[in-house]
Amino acid sequence: MKYYDKLIFELSREGRKGYELPANEFTSNSIDAIPANLLRQEPADLPEVSELDVVRHYTNLSNKNFGVDTGFYPLGSCTMKYNPKINEEVAALPQFGGLHPMQTEETVQGALEVYYNLQRALSEIAGLGEFTLNPYAGAHGELTGLMVMRSYHEQRGDTKRRKVIVPNSAHGTNPASAMVAGLEVVEVKSKPNGSIDVEDLKPLLNDEIAGIMMTNPNTLGMFETEILEIAKLVHEAGGLLYYDGANLNPLLGKARPGDMGFDIMHINLHKTFSTPHGGGGPGSGPVGVRKGLEHLLPNPRVTKDAEGVFHVETGADSLGSISAFFGNFGVMLRAYAYILTLGKENLKMVGPMATLNANYIKENLKDDYLLPIDGVCKHEFVFDGLKDKSTGVTTLNVAKRLLDYGFHAPTIYFPLLFHESMMIEPTETESIETLDEFIEVMHKVAKEARETPDDVKNAPLTTLVRKLDETTAAKHPILNYRTLKAQQA
């Protein structure tokens, strides 16, 4: 494959075009109707290219990308499952794509029905009372959920509850969201298996605690077996439980956060419900609350009356608006299509299959890779680098070498509980043949680390872009085209 990094503007040649318009047969010129001060003085600087230029340009750029459609993508904590194409077909229907958010209720009943039904499906799956689908992505959902938590205490006049407990094994977004929501973060220690240390939690609970943020299974992929005890303690102290839905996939069909005692949660539709993500979006982070908190959810909301008619409502007790209109509607369409395509029975197989695949890889690789926490994991697990530490080959080296063999790297150096973390999440959509190929390559890399370590340390050797100088990239970043050209000149 050839290296290609041009901008479409570099292909531009004056006068070249990919279309021809017929001669203007109308006598009036509509441009005359536009006031002179609003007319452009110079032509827009647009690329002038042929259709073939455009097709080759974007095809070449897309070939540089690696996605779930290209190969196995075991990026832990990201749930890179396959996104069925029927989702795209549904989202592309012109009856949805052509809608305008300012249309009146009676003209968009179908879209409102999708929003309402998806909200009900998520409530059933999560074991909670009601959902808002408005937040744009996971961290935005966390912020919204924490605003619900804060509003709940404030509306009761309990204004000194400003602290949120976050485990030291949490996703980095948890403490960040708490800070953005104007709350103070208190860290609770985790035990060696990543579970919350209940003894460390007890002294932290008092009348200043707004709540706790947890993910279950935790970031080491282990189920929090003491969740019912934790929920009881936090509720007795007057706090609420927030569930970070990033790790919801293994629970599908098996367990519900609402049943565990969680009061508020977000779901990453783009992860668990199979919509394309990576590269920053688009995501969707619906927030669910238990019964009794729904009046706090953000505006606008979709309701259904006794006649089956859908309405857009704004509540007076709501925490306000957190998005433009209803959030990322295109993502909701895909997620709803996914849920309906699988149906109730097949959706229940998602969690068990994701768990089986993760354990299959873990058990087959723990001879060569250091497994700090033994036992059955859920949808993902963490190795602490290679077992043989004498080779000098790091987790970063292994990750880069995997690229040479056509696999995306796992998540590395997270969670921070270990120095050489390698977090692997295969998801339920991979076949046993793909899992076996990955296992074989991981064994091969471990063997290379022992026998020809330089091949691993210098990896990747076969990719279009070779090993990156991360230090220089961080210290002297080239952030735009102009800087790049100035440096190349």
Add this chain to the structure above:
Amino acid sequence: MSKVLENLRYADSHEWVLVEGDVATVGITDYAQHALGNIVYVDMPEAGDEVTAGEEFGAVESVKAASDLISPVSGEVLEVNEALEDAPELINEDAFANWIMKVKISDASEIENLLDAAAYAKVCEE
């Protein structure tokens, strides 16, 4: 194996302190620089700032992670190592030679709470 120097005191958050009279020179340990990997930025206080033992006084960023710097002593910052502004990688080259700040110690008893070399070496092994 990370280096630990005998003549220094240590915090379990991986900062070292050299005490000379009422001046404490503070840096991060060899173990810390090794765990962080290539350091790309050091966020330092300014001379004249007050720092408090056990509280954040800056941060180090590496290609792997960003970590808070926790001050082992309380007092006024006398000087920061300006060489680190342009060359943060000096800490990777020699974490003990390339200090981060010098503090005029306001409470000498805080030094007693810090670890000696043997105790710190044990922390690193865990």
